[in-house]
Amino acid sequence: MSFLSQLLSYLLPILYLAVLFVYYRIYFKNERKYEDKTKIILLALLIVHGIEIVLRQLFLKAMPLSSAFDALSFLGFSILLVYYIIENTFENRASGFFILLVAFSPVLVSAFQHDWQAEHNPLLSNPTFTIHASLNIIGYTALAISAIYALLYLIQYRNIKKKRFNKIFDQLPPLAYLENMSKRSVLIGIVLMGIGILLGHLQTQKAFGQFFYSDPKVIITDLIWMAYFVVYLAAKFRNWSARIMAYLSIAGFIVLMVGMALVLTLGRSFHEFY
Template sequence: MKLPIILCEIALPLLYFATIWVYARAFFSNIRPAERLSTPLLFATLLTHGFYIVMRTAELRHPPITSVFEIFSLMAFTVTLVYACIEWRLKIKSTGYFILILPFFFQLVSSIFIREVSEVPPILQSNLLGFHVSSALLGYAAITISAVYGFLYLMLYHEIKFSRFGVVYKRLPNLEMLERMSFTATLFGFIFLTIAIIAGIVWLPRITQEVSYTDPKLFGTFVIWLIYGAGLAAKRLRHWQGRRMMVLSVFGFATAMFSMTVINIFLSGFHKFY
């Protein structure tokens, strides 16, 4: 494997660690230089990670979806990408630490265990599958972020309601802003999950003659999509907001985690490749 890819695998966990350290310093100690440094470091990490994914795809001639550890790296990248978009759009940095800790662990595990798969099944070399998986991961990354904001909202909600004015109260943006951030992430997530489902439906008949729409993972994803769709509809039509929406966001994420772990591990279907 080419040297730049190996170097990126070593550098990425370090870069993620440096980024969350800087965000943590800015959040817990309110150190201004750390706050100034945080966004440039985030974008440097994101660019390095993007470069790594492109290099790896070009070198190995398949999208980085052939092993769990490639998926982990892609997941780290998508979470960071979605967070960077939200930070850039809303100009709020104080939640970065809580989000970026996830990609750090994903990338750390990926960098330690990732190996080049000697024989990649033709099915996993499909670019349409790459698009389907990337969209799904972007969707999951966004709903993960939405849930983190939901969780932060609930923490701040309790601090204000019960007069516990700690560091969360001091540093986090206000409840309305956290709700907006969670909603933005949910919207991202719903759009990408929709794209992933459509790409999957187009791709599915190309790989198997016996199309099974009762596949547990397909079913699980559809349930997640329905939960988020119902939440967005409730917000639009029934004016749901505040704590109720945040609880729904955390519940949607828990369902997604259940789908990604329990269903993926214990229930087999055509969706299981490794």
């Protein structure tokens, strides 16, 4: 099992690079013959990466997030998963190269840095905690992808307004697609993070006897999730413009990153594993 898991870990960057090359041909070379094959290609890559994650979890007897490099690998998987959902929802592949380029980077960094020592932290072996952490990471990833789509929207909007076109951005999806992709990514992030946060609170209730635990990461995560939820509802019922939503998506993700950076550098948390 260890050998197969290691083999898949080393193969993953090559497989991601191959898929990235397919999307490069679609976007920059306008080779449409690949477009009807992307669904099965992405699904196959998701399955292979998922098998690698499961094998590592079985071997380490803990969730594959117990080290920084495991977390990077799972981040790449999360980006791929969210993009797969978005592409299948909107049937548009024009943003695939940019999103998959982001996914490839953490997978490449993590591939040759894995620790193969069995994990002894009992919390990391808890199935509820595993699901909680995994859903939160995928949720964060969806919010990041929403910010990327929002940025692409603003770039495309400015190019159209100034009648300025170039080869790189000329192939981007229409503004309406970018707007809806960003909104759908936010919705995915809100739903998955909401479930993950609830499971986390249930876990702290069981472990510490209280539903709300005074932990910096918990407080920051709860506040940011509530902010995204309130803004999403306000935008939906007040019909805010796509440009306002794009700016809010980018600003929200910046606040999220700054908040987490402050927690990691200034505060201690029971979430610290490595």
